Amino acid sequence: MSTRSQALSVLRGGLAHVFLMLLALPTAAAAKSTIVLQDAIVGADRRTRLVAYVSRENLFGVPTDVEHAPVTFHAGSHELGATTTDDEGMAVLECTLPEGEIRKIEARAKVGNKELRTEAAVHRWRKDRIIIVVDIDDTISRTDLDDLLFDEKDDDSRPLKHSPRVLRHLSKDYQILYLTARPSFLLEKTRQWLEENEFPAAPVFVSHLKRDLLRQGVYKRRVLEELQQAWPLALIGIGDRGTDAEAYGGSRMLCLIVNPNRKDRFGRHVLMLPDWKAIDVFFATNRIILSDPERLRRVIAGQEPFLHTLSPHDDTGK
Secondary structure: OOHHHHHHOOHHHOHHHHHHHHHHOOOOOOOOEEEEEOOEEEOOOOEEEEEEEEEEEOOOOOEEEOOOOEEEEEEOOEEEEEEEOOOOOEEEEEEEOOOOOOOEEEEEEEEOOEEEEEEEEEEEOOOOOOEEEEOOEOOOEEOOHHHHHHOOOOOOOEEOOOHHHHHHHHOOOOEEEEEEEEEHHHHHHHHHHHHHOOOOOOOEEEEOOHHHHHOHHHHHHHHHHHHHHHOOOEEEEEEOOHHHHHHHHHOOOEEEEEOOOOOOOOOOOEEEEOOHHHHHHHHHHOHHHHOOHHHHHHHHOOOOOOOOOOOOOOOOOO
16 A cells, blocks of 8 residues: 555544654655744844754655754844754744844755755734634645645645635734644645635744644643743634644633534633634624733633624525
8 A cells, every 4th residue: 555545544533643644654755854944923122033943854754853953044144043953853043133124034954965945934023912823724724635745735725714814804903823733844835825825924833743743732832832921912712623722721812613623522711613704703793802912811711701793694605
């Protein structure tokens, strides 16, 4: 049985199992080294945290973390700093971006005699704006795993109805972050899919460690805790799984569940909404509360109610 057939045969086991199987199966592809750079978020003080991952395929085609690889980060002609990867192949640099309109950052690494380069976007955030954290698979994407994992482009995955329009609208008043447990080798394909399907431009955070695929709630909560240290107004989360509810609730965020997985169990802190049209109505109805951090925190703590209205019946199905 081929690698593709073996991975697709366990689709019912969920995305995490498919991704893990893909990482564990030998391939016929030539061994190669790769570097992945996470999107950067910067505020008025120009401080940011840059994260890159370096990996190398072994003889069986399995990606392995590259330890102690030298990595430098750049913005145009400016070198922002240098570091080395840790035992999990991750290089982290806290730095200040130079003045001016910096839109891209670059990471460079050297593995053996090969020099690796990649770019990522710089997203400028305001400290006074609330952040909405959004999951991807089954929250905004009906993901076609065959396309996502094996094809050059993910052409067959489709956005959940109304999700691009609603998020574009919300991005006018809120800051958006896409947080997914997809492995880092899918980062560029994920960015491309979001752009081609007209989702608002926003940072995309992916996982890197295999254990994060099995414990997605723990992974997301860890990322959210790090995010909230620099950006405490990360107060709203949208997802579809119990793992999303676990991460958002544990991070003291308002948890909105759309297109819920019927097999998952959700706590009482979760607000269930049937679709993205209902999310649009919910944000419009509660705009005053949702744009006020102190009132929103009181709502999350159960000290103040929401106005929760239903979407009217629509005979057209739109």
